[in-house]
Amino acid sequence: MTDELVHLDVAAGVATITLDSPANRNALSAQVRRELLAHLGTAIADDGVRVVVLTHTGRVFCSGMDLKESRGAGAQNQGINEFPAILERIWASPTPVLARVAGPARAGGVGLVAACDIAVAAQNATFAFSEVRIGVVPAVISVTVLPRLLPRAAHELFLTGETFDATRAAQIGLINTAVPAAALDAEVHRYTEALRMGAPGALAATKEMLRRERPAAMADQLAEMQELSARFFAGEEGQEGMRAFAEKRAPSWAR
Template structure:
């Protein structure tokens, strides 16, 4: 069986590539299995500091494979496996960057929104097309809604309208939209910046960003003060301060 998702680790960057162009990189059962397996492998690999989610072909990901879901019962729907993929990306202690060179639809937009940073080619397009085929963008809403402006979420979820990368930046779905010939350079720029961060500090910062805020400001300050003091006194913080004083790169920065 031909592999539909590939993993390559080089210079601290784990690139996971969706490679099912004939199926518009739809979330088929095989692609889902391979994607979650490669994500878990990259997370377990200490040499992989940053994960990049990329694709071959014209389409980033067209969403669920409708050929597989048509006629299947509730318990047999592939969408039941998607939460594990989105959760793994969202909760990854390593930063995840989406490289979007073509259209993303439905579940494909869910993948983009689960990543920490998303970079798209200016000619890439997006749509929550679910309502137009009689279904609800329910599962992906868990990762999408924290990204989107509320007004935009109502508009785009309810209309299913296609929107471009510039609009995706405006509504918060994408960080950067660049011409197609500059996409790889922009992804590499983000990956390199992320690679400079201390692994433990990056993981803790991601947990902080995801966490629910305490009800009171005093409680939030107390929690954040404890987190900050622990890292200032910790191994990474002390090494980072020594490296700064000695005008050298800290130990966690591995030359590519």
């Protein structure tokens, strides 16, 4: 039996998905892609999971597609077809997904980071869109990366393939924060605890709202948002949250 290369652990409402293929720098091999997609599905479908954390073993977060497998593959190879499903599952997850990046991320690995709702990196982590330097295009990852990045930075970094550090990654919007390596786990814990304070239904609806394409007319947008707001004010979570506030206690989902 082949050893698992991606692990799923659930504790206290947090599902931790760990890339554990350090021998190939956590590259997105067929096995890693298959297991990552399956574990994401399991975690997201679990009503007891409030936050998903994507992390890794070894020095490298993820080096992108497994180039050994990709050499000689045609345009319809499995990796190109499978990877979009992984990015979409993270991006569209009703459960918040947080990336814990303790080492370098390259190409598809940066796409994973960008797909997550929140990304925290150690200051010594580095990033690069290295695709053009091997004669390919960062096409699939652009779907998750471009909504995060400042346009000037996107042009520069996609076209040059240059490596940049976590501090700059935070400045251009790729990650939320860069912290000393020793403080990484504490920062991840701070975010997971903050996310656990949100009501699950409200978090899911807020994520959907953030992804939604806005109507061209402001009046239409305001009407749409008014309906969403009213529905949650009158809903079970909204009513419980207001009762908890009045009674000076934690709401049911935060206990």
